Amino acid sequence: MPPSRETPPFESIGIVGLGLIGGSIALATRQKWPGVHLTGLDDRAILDEALARGAIDAGADGLPALATVDLIVLAAPVRQNLERLRQVAQHVQRPILVTDVGGTKRAIVEAAAGLSPAFTFVGGHPLAGAAHAGLAFARADLFANRPWIFTPVAQRSQEAIDRLRRFASGVGAVPILMSPAEHDRLLAYLSHLPQLTASALMAAVGATVKEEGLALAGQGLKDTTRLASSPPSVWRDICATNADALSEALDLLIERLSALRADLRKGDTIEAIFNDAARWREELTKDRQ
């Protein structure tokens, strides 16, 4: 992704939370539009690390320092984003644009609607991740060819949406629009259910076979439980703010597991279920380039 000569959609951006996603947004913006002024807000040690990597131009010690930027990106865990959003409404009286990158969208979109702020809020969620969290693993190409979902709720934000779409495209992502409810239901299946499944499986297997048993495990268990190493603090907020959709998804999985349990000795049924799953997996992994 070479630096672009076109006018950037935002001249200055404030990023609240410089973890894997916030840090990667900084690095990707820097690479695409080197002239954009980037301000980070996070713990001092993380700001120092981001400054040392050249990911940001300045570190802020509070929200007032972000009052003059064109775009604020909330990139902390969901509940912190909700709290920051309230603070932004107090500190920022200009009609700027605010977005977030959290894993659930209904909660923050509803919160924004309730605040009636001076700024325009459009919820966002780049579907990008990595095996490890934190600024140390941030990369300028994290969003390359990945979907970046935006969840606009009113026509009045059309110009804001256009700018955010141009921003997401600029850093390599594929912007997609859907409603907050559609997003939360889809992500309950694509992301939240696999996460809970991996953690529940890992905990059940570990508690049963202990250290000695795990020492014999192969790649299959390791792959299936890879997500169980995800940061718990991110997931407590996602579970809390998508509990209804996630309950439905869990019910469906439990129903499927119970059906398998009932049919373990029925070879044709087992084979049919496995064939069905294998077909969906082929669909999941097929090359869409």
Next chain:
Amino acid sequence: MPPSRETPPFESIGIVGLGLIGGSIALATRQKWPGVHLTGLDDRAILDEALARGAIDAGADGLPALATVDLIVLAAPVRQNLERLRQVAQHVQRPILVTDVGGTKRAIVEAAAGLSPAFTFVGGHPLAGAAHAGLAFARADLFANRPWIFTPVAQRSQEAIDRLRRFASGVGAVPILMSPAEHDRLLAYLSHLPQLTASALMAAVGATVKEEGLALAGQGLKDTTRLASSPPSVWRDICATNADALSEALDLLIERLSALRADLRKGDTIEAIFNDAARWREELTKDRQ
């Protein structure tokens, strides 16, 4: 693994089923002890492929051709191994050694005990695998540093066990002894439950979000469901011959998922469950070299 000058534990081996495991046993034996005579038994096309790769010396068109080998390895899906075992009891009247590589051990060990054959049977299970099945993916180093479980049931087979352990060590594996029941319970958690979980999750997610939703999925779902691409024919037999242990494992997982469902809005409980799972995953993936 350079060729060895020490006397091989078996001068001639017959391998029934040249898939990923059977084919890899042939290739690994060939590399370690080039002088051992290897006979394969499988469909004609697979025998031709194995001969072309130099994995075997001869292809057999039936069990009688294996009547003079020192060791027979049953390396087809479990129910086929059970059927082959009965045929071996009919065709082989010499006191040779027979083992298998199937994913469950009680069923075949009990079947062997019921046959009172001329040969000695010791159940075996190399815990090695790959993302793809079949001879094309067989490798001489598939067993390197992987456990190879043997499930002897009587002291009379001590010499047989010693030879099999030497064979497993020779191809790079770490031989381990346990009872058939211990094996089946352990594998229900390490292998069979992750497999069923991956297939159930993939089927549930696919049926809900369809092709359009799957097109947006990331690496998390792909990793968690990787096992759902495993060959269904292998798994119908494993489910059928380990249904009791697998039912218990499924019950435990369903219980964990139900507990998560009930606590989705309780942040501290969710975080505790996730932390527990993350600790077990750290144990699972720690370097044991």
